[in-house]
Amino acid sequence: MNSNEFREFGKAMVDYIADYIDNVRDRNVIPSVSPGYLEKEMPQEAPVDGERWEDVLKDIDKLIMPGVTHWQSPKFHAYFPTSNSFPGVVGEMLCAGIGCLGFSWMTSPACTELEVIAMNWLGKLLGLPEEFLNCSEGPGGGVIQGTASEATLVGLLAAKERVVRLFTKTYPSLTEGDIKSKLVAYTSDQANSSVEKAGILASVPMVHLPSDSNGSLRGDVLREAIEKDKGAGLIPCYVVATLGTTGTCAFDNLEELGVVCNDENVWLHVDAAYAGAAFVCPEYRYLMKGIELSDSFNFNPHKWMLVNFDCSAMWVKDARYLVEAFNVDRIYLQHQHEGSAPDYRHWQIPLGRRFRALKLWFVLRIYGAEGIRRHIRHQIQLAKHFEDLVNMDPRFEVNTSSMGLVCFRLQGDNELTQQLLDKINAAKRIYVIPCYIREKFVIRFAICSRITTTEDINFSWAEIVSHVSPHLTN
Ligand SMILES: Cc1ncc(COP(=O)(O)O)c(C=O)c1O
Numbered sequence: 001m002n003s004n005e006f007r008e009f010g011k012a013m014v015d016y017i018a019d020y021i022d023n024v025r026d027r028n029v030i031p032s033v034s035p036g037y038l039e040k041e042m043p044q045e046a047p048v049d050g051e052r053w054e055d056v057l058k059d060i061d062k063l064i065m066p067g068v069t070h071w072q073s074p075k076f077h078a079y080f081p082t083s084n085s086f087p088g089v090v091g092e093m094l095c096a097g098i099g100c101l102g103f104s105w106m107t108s109p110a111c112t113e114l115e116v117i118a119m120n121w122l123g124k125l126l127g128l129p130e131e132f133l134n135c136s137e138g139p140g141g142g143v144i145q146g147t148a149s150e151a152t153l154v155g156l157l158a159a160k161e162r163v164v165r166l167f168t169k170t171y172p173s174l175t176e177g178d179i180k181s182k183l184v185a186y187t188s189d190q191a192n193s194s195v196e197k198a199g200i201l202a203s204v205p206m207v208h209l210p211s212d213s214n215g216s217l218r219g220d221v222l223r224e225a226i227e228k229d230k231g232a233g234l235i236p237c238y239v240v241a242t243l244g245t246t247g248t249c250a251f252d253n254l255e256e257l258g259v260v261c262n263d264e265n266v267w268l269h270v271d272a273a274y275a276g277a278a279f280v281c282p283e284y285r286y287l288m289k290g291i292e293l294s295d296s297f298n299f300n301p302h303k304w305m306l307v308n309f310d311c312s313a314m315w316v317k318d319a320r321y322l323v324e325a326f327n328v329d330r331i332y333l334q335h336q337h338e339g340s341a342p343d344y345r346h347w348q349i350p351l352g353r354r355f356r357a358l359k360l361w362f363v364l365r366i367y368g369a370e371g372i373r374r375h376i377r378h379q380i381q382l383a384k385h386f387e388d389l390v391n392m393d394p395r396f397e398v399n400t401s402s403m404g405l406v407c408f409r410l411q412g413d414n415e416l417t418q419q420l421l422d423k424i425n426a427a428k429r430i431y432v433i434p435c436y437i438r439e440k441f442v443i444r445f446a447i448c449s450r451i452t453t454t455e456d457i458n459f460s461w462a463e464i465v466s467h468v469s470p471h472l473t474n
Contacts, residue, residue, distance in 0.1 A: 009053040029075045030428035074449040074456035075430040080274040081448040087366040088308035091359025101352045103345035106335035115357035126279040129292045132315035142315040143347040148273035149194035151298035151314040156202045159238040159267030161325035185238035188217035190245040219256025244275025247435040249402035258293025268294040277304035379447045389461045407442040414441035423467040
């Protein structure tokens with residue numbers, strides 16, 4: 001493909017994407033295909049001779065779209081939002097076009113420097129303490145990871161290394177193996193599955209502590225667990241607090257957990273994957289009270305802040321712990337400016353890294369702080385509207401409502417709500433998923449699409465109500 005053909009293909013694709021977003025609400029949000037559907041439609045081998053791009057584009061509608069779940073549809077209410085905005089899409093395009101890898105400053109200075117600047121802008125926008133920012137005097141700084149899962153693992157690996165270094169110095173008779181075999185980490189029973197996975201990957205047992213009736217992990221529960229484990233000869237090294245749990249968007253008590261972690265010299269990582277975006281609005285910052293006590297903080301602009309996947313913003317108070325844990329050098333990686341700017345390969349798991357700061361920068365500039373705040377506030381208002389609709393129908397109950405996520409159920413046995421959920425998703429017009437709040441089976445209703453309107457919420461509610469068994473009178 002030469003550059004003229006690329007111009008045509010690229011422009012046609014921009015039109016295709018714009019049309020897709022404009023009309024996405026008219027599609028069934030859940031596809032009607034069975035496993036293996038695509039294999040039946042595809043040749044067994046890749047083509048020997050290149051094909052025309054026009055033919056490939058035609059096959060998007062014919063082969064791909066029938067198997068797509070439409071995460072950008074205003075009728076998608078499952079999981080959490082996965083951001084999509086036109087500035088974000090164009091940022092992705094430029095990232096692919098430039099095609100650089102920024103694993104050291106030297107391999108593409110703009111890639112590192114824009115990331116440093118965008119992460120400072122973003123950190124200030126969220127009201128993070130100064131010490132987390134690259135622009136502060138100290139050793140703190142921000143980095144873009146691929147996902148919140150990676151950030152949790154990176155934090156754990158750094159915490160593990162910190163403890164091993166500390167203990168080998170303090171207790172020279174202990175081997176590295178002795179220390180590592182005693183490490184233990186903690187999180188709440190509401191933490192995302194990725195936290196448990198980080199424990200598996202880092203070979204550190206991740207203890208799930210009970211949350212309170214609001215789904216919040218409290219300091220006294222953590223303190224008791226740490227004391228008990230220390231008494232048994234274990235070494236507590238890492239705590240993951242969640243701000244905005246996946247089930248109900250509950251908030252751990254960061255202030256209480258922070259005091260315990262600081263007393264015990266345990267690394268506190270904050271997973272605010274979804275709800276962290278709301279801290280751009282000053283009125284929600286009370287939910288991150290105690291943030292100054294944490295060692296690392298992470299949220300996903302790719303969830304609720306209009307930056308296309310993948311873009312997970314992580315800040316650490318002392319980046320030297322990451323560099324010490326992950327620094328592996330080779331002659332071909334060295335350059336003459338080492339030490340004057342971050343070499344981000346030391347802050348992450350892979351070597352290669354994309355120019356993800358471009359899409360973040362585009363979104364920050366083109367929406368501006370006020371545009372992002374308007375988006376967050378609008379989505380929270382839409383959730384409030386949904387909550388009001390549920391509350392007006394006596395057959396239902398609202399179980400929790402927090403930051404754009406409403407959990408609700410039919411009054412009565414769990415079975416009724418389970419059946420309702422099955423019917424809603426079988427109809428494929430809207431998509432919702434369940435969770436348990438204690439022993440109650442509830443449906444999660446998240447506002448996911450950037451283009452959601454009040455009419456879309458009314459449509460989704462009417463769709464839900466249409467599946468309620470007629471014998472449940474209202
Ligand atoms: C609280 C929380 N943490 C972590 C994750 C995982 O995010 P990622 O896919 O970026 O790893 C999620 C996903 O929804 C989440 O809700």
